[in-house]
Amino acid sequence: MDDNAHTPPRAAIDPSRECPDCHEPWLRPANLPGRYRCVYCLHRFELASVCPNCGEHSTIVRMSSTAILKCNHCGESMLQPI
Known part of the structure; x- marks a missing residue:
């Protein structure tokens, strides 16, 4: 049996x-905009x-595909646990 059968391809992991x-x-993005959940x-x-x-203010882009999760400064x- 192939041990890698359940491992996603490297390209699928961002x-x-x-x-x-x-x-x-x-x-991964959750159902609500600006929310994320670790599936691990x-x-x-x-x-x-x-x-x-650092307290720097940033505009939130809540679209999951373009969201910037790190502070530009x-x-x-920029993620806070909830």
Whole structure:
């Protein structure tokens, strides 16, 4: 039996969508705009408009395919646990 039968192809995993909690590449958009859930550790996150690290304000683009999850000023995650 092929051990890789249940492993998704590398192209299907988006490394820019890394979970801030477990750091696995399984962060996926949830049903609500600006919400994400890690399908590995099941933690939920919300996209914040103010960076929790440096306090820089950023415009939220809530479209899941174009959402910027990192602060443009300091590079930290803009996701807050909910």
